[in-house]
Amino acid sequence: MRDYPHQLEIQPLTKPPCASIRVPGSKSITNRALVLAVLTTWNEETTLIGALRSEDTELMIAALQKLGFQVSADWDSAPPTLIVCPPSTAGGNYPPYAADLFVGNSGTTMRFLTVLVTTGRGQFRLDGVPRMRQRPIGDLLEALSQVGVEAHSEAGNGCPPVIVNGKNFWKGDRLSVKGDVSSQFLSALMLVAPIACHEDWFTIEVPEKVVSRPYIDMTAAMVRAWELPMFPDGTGFKTHHAGAHGYSCGVDVYRIEPDASAASYFYGVSAITGGSVTVPDLPSDSIQGDIRFVDLLEQMGCKVERKHTEITVHGGPLRGIDVDMNDISDTVMTLAAVACFAEGPTTIRNVAHIRHKETDRIAALAVELRRLGVKVEERADGLTITPAPLRGALVQTYNDHRMAMSLALVGLKIPGVIIDNPACVAKTYPRFFEDLVLLR
Numbered sequence: 001m002r003d004y005p006h007q008l009e010i011q012p013l014t015k016p017p018c019a020s021i022r023v024p025g026s027k028s029i030t031n032r033a034l035v036l037a038v039l040t041t042w043n044e045e046t047t048l049i050g051a052l053r054s055e056d057t058e059l060m061i062a063a064l065q066k067l068g069f070q071v072s073a074d075w076d077s078a079p080p081t082l083i084v085c086p087p088s089t090a091g092g093n094y095p096p097y098a099a100d101l102f103v104g105n106s107g108t109t110m111r112f113l114t115v116l117v118t119t120g121r122g123q124f125r126l127d128g129v130p131r132m133r134q135r136p137i138g139d140l141l142e143a144l145s146q147v148g149v150e151a152h153s154e155a156g157n158g159c160p161p162v163i164v165n166g167k168n169f170w171k172g173d174r175l176s177v178k179g180d181v182s183s184q185f186l187s188a189l190m191l192v193a194p195i196a197c198h199e200d201w202f203t204i205e206v207p208e209k210v211v212s213r214p215y216i217d218m219t220a221a222m223v224r225a226w227e228l229p230m231f232p233d234g235t236g237f238k239t240h241h242a243g244a245h246g247y248s249c250g251v252d253v254y255r256i257e258p259d260a261s262a263a264s265y266f267y268g269v270s271a272i273t274g275g276s277v278t279v280p281d282l283p284s285d286s287i288q289g290d291i292r293f294v295d296l297l298e299q300m301g302c303k304v305e306r307k308h309t310e311i312t313v314h315g316g317p318l319r320g321i322d323v324d325m326n327d328i329s330d331t332v333m334t335l336a337a338v339a340c341f342a343e344g345p346t347t348i349r350n351v352a353h354i355r356h357k358e359t360d361r362i363a364a365l366a367v368e369l370r371r372l373g374v375k376v377e378e379r380a381d382g383l384t385i386t387p388a389p390l391r392g393a394l395v396q397t398y399n400d401h402r403m404a405m406s407l408a409l410v411g412l413k414i415p416g417v418i419i420d421n422p423a424c425v426a427k428t429y430p431r432f433f434e435d436l437v438l439l440r
Contacts (some may be wrong), residue, residue: 008422010411016275017439021266025052026259027428031060031108036226037084038069039195040250048082050256055427056106067096098122105129115188118149120166127161140185143177170196174203179210187219194228194242205236211353214289221287260288264334265405267313271297271338274315293331320344329354333406339385352381359398368395392416401427
């Protein structure tokens with residue numbers, strides 16, 4: 001992990017960049033791949049190529065190792081690689097046995113492991129930092145109770161710490177889970193259901209709209225890539241036990257795409273500066289929904305070149321847009337930074353769920369953009385950003401990696417922008433500020 005100062009002043013670019021930036025592997029894909037690998041690596045090892053090394057992924061790896069799974073990392077290889085070995089050949093154990101797990105502020109680690117340990121034996125406790133203890137998980141615990149799992153919020157408030165009593169398998173042939181707070185609840189169930197269910201067919205019902213739907217599509221695509229059964233069924237999914245119906249699950253090698261959310265910051269630089277930035281190895285048909293961020297930049301006036309192996313964004317005169325970002329909400333803050341330099345207001349809608357992320361991202365954005373001179377109207381489900389003369393300022397990050405990376409973009413055009421706690425980018429992109437320098 002990089003050693004950043006307590007505060008970092010962003011130096012404005014002297015000319016529009018023309019650059020190719022290779023961003024790290026996707027955090028969302030890496031953590032999903034780790035769960036799928038440990039659940040299916042029974043005979044042959046699984047190699048994950050292009051994995052992300054970050055705070056979130058290292059928390060996931062450490063927790064899996066504590067559960068007895070055999071995960072080793074070669075971070076110095078190019079690209080970085082993770083190897084998951086079969087428990088029987090590497091001295092590990094499956095199913096996992098009782099453990100006390102620390103997940104920091106990693107939402108995917110908390111939600112995915114809460115479901116994974118239901119396949120274990122004994123009592124598991126999952127806890128994190130103070131902010132994690134404010135992030136909701138009650139809907140997921142309620143869903144697990146429908147299949148006989150004893151899982152509860154230790155504080156009784158629907159938030160971590162979480163206590164789970166592993167039962168090895170789920171009872172019954174269906175459960176229902178809400179998806180209006182976090183798509184990770186449904187993703188967690190989809191990753192584990194083919195291993196945990198023991199009925200001929202098992203249905204995961206979703207009675208209402210799911211936020212961040214592309215992450216569900218990503219999960220479904222990855223489950224199928226592991227040769228596990230996962231079929232759309234109305235608004236939900238249908239599966240069956242991995243050993244039934246002739247299925248032979250698992251993969252030997254899985255390649256992890258570059259992180260589309262991370263790429264959004266460099267595409268945002270193109271938009272703000274009028275430059276040109278290419279992110280290699282990020283395909284236009286990526287399984288990541290956030291690849292669609294470039295569509296919004298195109299609507300604002302940028303030129304986008306899409307190739308099978310890379311995407312390039314060329315900046316141009318920007319105009320404000322009105323957009324529903326529910327499906328790509330991790331890029332809300334990137335768009336907010338770009339909107340500061342557009343002609344006319346930009347309105348972002350239908351993202352109320354991002355108030356439950358690493359921080360209340362709607363409120364935090366409103367406060368910090370106003371600090372930089374922008375006019376902001378905050379609403380329950382989004383905000384409207386009206387450009388105004390910008391000024392430098394010390395901006396707070398709320399220990400939220402996306403706040404730090406997004407607000408840094410403003411400093412590439414406006415002198416005097418100082419990022420407080422820049423080290424918080426370690427959560428998903430430890431070398432972000434070093435890569436930002438490559439644009440010069």
